[in-house]
Amino acid sequence: MLVEESIRSAISSIKTNGVRSFLTALAIIIGTAAVISVIGIGSSAEKALEASIDDLGPRTLSIFPSQRKRGGIASGFNPLVIKDAEALAKNNEHNWLIAPAMSGNRQIKYKNSNMNGEINGYLPVNFEVRGFDIGSGRLFTEKENLGRKRVIILGSKVPGELKTSAREILNKDILIAGTSYTVIGVLKEEGSTGWQNPDDDLYVPLLTAAQRIFGTDRLGWINVGISNDTNVDYVMMTIEQILRQKHDIGPGGENDFRINDWSQFSDLRRQATGIFTALIAGIAGISLIVGGIGVMNIMLVSVTERTREIGLRKALGATQKSIMMQFIIEAVLLCILGGLLGIFIGVSLLYLFTSLNDWIFYMPLSAVFGSITFCALVGLFFGIWPAKRAAKLDPAVSLRYE
Amino acid sequence: MIIKTEALTKHYQVGSEKVEALKGITFSVERGEFISIMGPSGSGKTTLMNIIGCLDTPTNGTYFLNNKPVSELTDDELAHIRNDEIGFVFQSFHLLARNSALENVMLPLKYAGENKKNAIIRSNEALDKVGLSDRSSHSPSELSGGQQQRVAIARALVNKPSILFADEPTGNLDSKTGEDVMNLFKELNDNGQTIILITHEDSIAQQSKRIITIMDGLIKSDIKE
Ligand SMILES: Nc1ncnc2c1ncn2[C@@H]1O[C@H](COP(=O)(O)OP(=O)(O)O)[C@@H](O)[C@H]1O
Ligand SMILES: [Mg+2]
Secondary structure, eight states: OHHHHHHHHHHHHHHHTHHHHHHHHHHHHHHHHHHHHHHHHHHHHHHHHHHHHHHTOSEEEEEEEOEEEETTEEEEEOOOBHHHHHHHHHOOSSOOEEEEEEEEEEEEEETTEEEEEEEEEEOHHHHHHHTOOEEEEOOOOHHHHHTTOOEEEEOTTHHHHTTSOHHHHTTOEEEETTEEEEEEEEEOOOOOOSSOOGGGOEEEEHHHIIIIISOOOBOSEEEEEEOTTSOHHHHHHHHHHHHHHHTTOOTTOOOSEEEEEHHHHHHHHHHHHHHHHHHHHHHHHHHHHHHHHHHHHHHHHHHHHTHHHHHHHHHTTOOHHHHHHHHHHHHHHHHHHHHHHHHHHHHHHHHHHHHHTTOOOOOOHHHHHHHHHHHHHHHHHHHHHHHHHHHHOOHHHHHHOO | OOEEEEEEEEEEEETTEEEEEEEEEEEEEOTTOEEEEEOOTTSSHHHHHHHHTTSSOOSEEEEEETTEEOTTOOHHHHHHHHHHHEEEEOTTOOOOTTSOHHHHHHHHHHHHTOOHHHHHHHHHHHHHHTTOGGGTTOOGGGSOHHHHHHHHHHHHHTTOOSEEEEESTTTTSOHHHHHHHHHHHHHHHHTTOEEEEEESOHHHHTTSSEEEEEETTEEEEEEEO
16 A cells, blocks of 8 residues: 555646646656657668568569670779679579669650659569569560560559549550550559669569660669578579570680679668667666666656655654655656656657658567656666655654754 | 653854853653743744754763663664654744655655555544644645644654654644644643743743753753643
8 A cells, every 4th residue: 555655645746747747747757758769760660671671572683784894994884784694594593583774764655744764674474573462453474575566564653643443443545755665564652672663663674674665775774582591602603604604704804794682781871870770879877877867857856846845754753764655756756757757758859750761660579668768767777766865865854844 | 760860961062162052961851741841032942952852963972762772873873763763843933845745744654664555544643633633744844833843743743752752842833723722732741741942021920830041051950840
């Protein structure tokens, strides 16, 4: 019953001095809000990153064209071409999926609507490598690719851009630079990967794109889908071998392409986000400690103000321990309430941030419980001294206190 | 004998000056007595009450409460004795403003570790004894001065103390309500409650059964009815 009465006394004391309690807890509130939103943003970023890695299929390497240097001097640019991709695809040493692609922006017209969209030349296998699923209609076939057919698949947001719906535009024609293409499918919503938004793009067969739209066999990149248990170094070596041979690069010559391992890249990015999150959270944590000093200060004031009450409680039989408990509970409660308010604000900020940026909202519960526990510990630590002072008050003197 | 003191002294150091608030108090109290400790302001009455009420310890001298020596007990042991054996009534009531009358009366039982159900029953009984059972949910600010003092008396009685101390209990009351409170004390004493009343007013002191007068920290007279 004593604990219950201590909690009730603490609540009523915090309520009675509402404004003062709020101002005291302000640093705690701000600190917790900062910790929570920063950790939340960091975690959401990581989630987005994970999602984008998942988007790339099990594991993807990307080959990009790059400048070839001879004797340290940049000497032109040897493009990646469709034949390179075919050479890679012919190799059956590895169980890999070769997904060459080219892309460019074109004006697109449907009825009276216009839009500028990124058109990608894909093979059917590209969709598998990127993990894209068809929402309505169908994917194009290898036969349509070889026949340079004028068929097109839309990202999920494209019908909206063209002021129509997926259902309505399916099997209709749209115009790309005056030539008509039949919409055979619309993708499911894939979500932004952070640096690309597949929902806004359009997809035609690679050979159609090469011949009819871009008029070139130069590729933007080649994605290589590999399973997770593949030896990446060995795969990279094979790619190098094949492409160097194709590009006539002799021994000692530098590559005119580069190979990105996305998972490596995202590991780095994840590490960087992690360090950044820890840094900001640490700074915010310091503000919690500063908040704790404020709480200690106000608790000392509270002890002085309530000297007579403490004297009375002692006269009625309160031991030092029970007086200490009362004031520690008050300090801890003040910090916990501040923490709860801070969490509420932090989560709201995170929600705002993620919805504005089209991110997944993700708040690790461990961070919520962790920061509440930390607030309670701050209250406990900084409440001890004032509480001790209250407990040590001489009852005879306290009762005389005016 | 409930109380037996021998040559109690209490000295305070105020700056460089030594104040001798009590200079050697020897007296004893039997169960069921109704005593007034009377004297002018500053004579040492409150200091004496604090010591025999176990709120303070003497500088010198010995003090037996219920035949147990008290002078050498620790803070927490004194707290338990105050909770168990002693009830206090103060001039300025000392009620917790944010709590109801009932909660104020329950406070000593909380420190005694009584369970809530029993505490409520016993507190209501105590409020009934002082005639305030219908005011149990009122907060102090909703009660008159006389009612507040009676809540404080109920709180002092709720643990069935061996001694009830009252330091100028009518000092903040008008003469009519002061009279009511005095009548309540008499009634309690008639039912066997030992009471030590502290006052500087002769008219109040005259209503008790024994008057101890102190002056400058010494007993000047000790007169039984
Ligand atoms: N804590 C204290 N420190 C210093 N002097 C005190 C203290 N308490 C009481 N005194 C002094 O002791 C004397 C007796 O005080 P008190 O017992 O309150 O008298 P009364 O209750 O009879 O008015 C006074 O001179 C008072 O100033
Ligand atoms: Mg006095």
